[in-house]
Amino acid sequence: MTRLLSLISSVIAIGVAIVVLVGLLSGAEVFAGTTNLLLQLAVMTVAVTILIGIINLLGIHLRRILGRQRGWVYSIVLVLSTLLVLVLWLTDADAENMALLEGVQVSIESALAGLLLFALVYGAYRLMHQRVTWAAMLFTVALLIILIGAVPLREVQVLAEIRAWLLAVPVSAGARGILLGIALATVVTGIRVLIGQERSYRE
Amino acid sequence: MDSSIQVITTVIIVFALAVTVIATQVARRRRESFPLRPLPAYDAMPQIVGAAIEADRPMMVSFGNAGLGGNSTLLTLASAELFYQVAQRAAAGTVSPILAVSDTSAIPLGYGTLRRAYQSRGRIERYKGSGVRWFPSGNRSLAFASALTATMSSDQVSGNVLVGSHGMEMALILDASMRRRLASVAASDQLEGQAVAWALSERPLIGEEMFVAGAYLGDSATQLGSVIALDTLRGVLIVGIVIATALLVSDPVVDAINRIIGGGR
Numbered sequence: 001m002t003r004l005l006s007l008i009s010s011v012i013a014i015g016v017a018i019v020v021l022v023g024l025l026s027g028a029e030v031f032a033g034t035t036n037l038l039l040q041l042a043v044m045t046v047a048v049t050i051l052i053g054i055i056n057l058l059g060i061h062l063r064r065i066l067g068r069q070r071g072w073v074y075s076i077v078l079v080l081s082t083l084l085v086l087v088l089w090l091t092d093a094d095a096e097n098m099a100l101l102e103g104v105q106v107s108i109e110s111a112l113a114g115l116l117l118f119a120l121v122y123g124a125y126r127l128m129h130q131r132v133t134w135a136a137m138l139f140t141v142a143l144l145i146i147l148i149g150a151v152p153l154r155e156v157q158v159l160a161e162i163r164a165w166l167l168a169v170p171v172s173a174g175a176r177g178i179l180l181g182i183a184l185a186t187v188v189t190g191i192r193v194l195i196g197q198e199r200s201y202r203e
Numbered sequence: 204m205d206s207s208i209q210v211i212t213t214v215i216i217v218f219a220l221a222v223t224v225i226a227t228q229v230a231r232r233r234r235e236s237f238p239l240r241p242l243p244a245y246d247a248m249p250q251i252v253g254a255a256i257e258a259d260r261p262m263m264v265s266f267g268n269a270g271l272g273g274n275s276t277l278l279t280l281a282s283a284e285l286f287y288q289v290a291q292r293a294a295a296g297t298v299s300p301i302l303a304v305s306d307t308s309a310i311p312l313g314y315g316t317l318r319r320a321y322q323s324r325g326r327i328e329r330y331k332g333s334g335v336r337w338f339p340s341g342n343r344s345l346a347f348a349s350a351l352t353a354t355m356s357s358d359q360v361s362g363n364v365l366v367g368s369h370g371m372e373m374a375l376i377l378d379a380s381m382r383r384r385l386a387s388v389a390a391s392d393q394l395e396g397q398a399v400a401w402a403l404s405e406r407p408l409i410g411e412e413m414f415v416a417g418a419y420l421g422d423s424a425t426q427l428g429s430v431i432a433l434d435t436l437r438g439v440l441i442v443g444i445v446i447a448t449a450l451l452v453s454d455p456v457v458d459a460i461n462r463i464i465g466g467g468r
Contacts, residue, residue: 021216025209025212025213025216026209027209042272043272045272045308046270046271046272046307046308049307049308049310049311050307052307052310052311052337053307053310053337053339056310056335056336056337057336057337057338057339059333060333060336063333069357070356070357070358070359071353071356071357074353074357105346108345108346108349109343109345109346112345112348112349112372112375113343113345115375116371116372116374116375119374119375119377119378119403120371120374120378120399120402120403122378123374123377123378123381123402123403124402124403126381139401139402175394177410178394178397178409178410179394179410180440181409181410181411181437182278182392182410182411182413182414184411184433184436184437184440185281185410185411185413185414185415185433186277186278186414187215187216187219187436188219188223188414188429188432188433188436189277189278189280189281189414189429190216190277191216191219191220191223191432192223192425192429193277193280194220195220195223195224197227197425197429198280199284199287199319199417200280200283200284200312200315200316
């Protein structure tokens with residue numbers, strides 16, 4: 001029975017993948033309708049998963065509260081916040097909802113964004129402290145040049161030029177290399193799905 | 204879609220398909236002929252999971268913003284394979300690994316992957332759905348990062364595997380991980396996230412290395428075939444870039460040589 005289900009799911013996945021791929025690549029009218037229908041089905045399925053997400057979130061935190069697990073007080077705050085937002089949404093209290101979003105979430109996220117730089121620089125320092133390798137040293141030197149080069153002072157004009165060159169040539173080349181690597185791996189993974197080698201729906 | 208783009212895309216897909224099919228067959232027949240180059244992150248993975256089992260603490264795997272149905276669909280499948288390998292090993296212990304996702308479409312995939320991992324070990328009775336957790340990401344994923352940092356403390360996480368789509372916010376997670384002296388493996392398809400992963404992670408992965416977890420941690424010949432196909436395609440791309448560059452610079456170089464030989468006439 002499991003094998004049969006696995007076979008059916010494989011046939012559906014591969015079939016849908018081929019139809020959508022051919023539809024998108026050829027642009028033929030014959031496939032256009034089917035392709036659009038399948039893509040709309042995918043969008044609707046993804047929309048349903050938001051409900052799964054909310055159930056998941058509340059389920060985990062309610063379990064934590066009932067079991068008095070570590071951090072259960074924070075879970076109470078989360079559940080109450082969720083209920084408050086739901087009530088505000090149901091009562092069409094958009095102004096209060098926006099005030100809550102602007103006043104709480106945006107402020108906290110902005111504060112965290114401010115901490116990012118310190119986390120990054122301190123983390124790099126600590127990494128160098130733990131293990132000094134040529135790559136870590138190169139990283140630190142490049143980081144210092146980029147940070148100092150961004151200072152608008154005439155005395156560090158040379159560093160500003162080096163910074164501009166670093167960003168335009170090695171950083172750009174490295175970034176493109178990484179993106180090309182990811183693109184190739186994405187193509188190979190896509191092919192694996194097409195030929196039924198992907199485990200996630202096969203088993 | 205532009206017709207030239209259609210043709211180029213079709214050629215790339217057909218070529219990649221041919222290479223992958225051939226490489227898979229070759230890997231099945233002559234597996235020993237293709238040793239994998241060592242990657243410290245994957246080499247250390249069994250020890251990291253083993254340490255988590257011994258300490259009776261969970262491993263945490265994060266996909267970040269990666270989800271199904273968008274640009275990161277295939278990355279999500281690759282990350283799910285890595286999670287499967289981690290969960291399969293962790294299934295030997297008593298504590299389930301934690302999967303953190305911020306895209307809701309990855310939740311069903313996470314449940315399925317965790318269940319399969321326990322099933323493959325014959326320990327399905329120990330499977331707990333609470334291992335998969337959704338943390339809404341907010342505008343800049345910083346809420347997601349802070350939730351993961353809190354989870355590290357509340358669940359006494361033993362090690363972190365952050366492989367998926369993470370941005371700069373990964374710095375907060377990895378900083379917290381370093382402060383707690385936890386093992387960390389990290390990589391991202393976003394350049395900012397990848398840079399942070401390289402700088403702050405104990406064992407970073409880079410780019411396409413995220414996609415080969417099955418070959419390194421599993422024993423499937425088809426996964427090894429994918430690595431061979433990837434290496435072949437990379438080689439072809441490099442040759443293509445070198446030839447294109449040579450053609451671009453050849454005329455100015457030939458002109459310069461002619462000028463030198465001709466004495467500048």
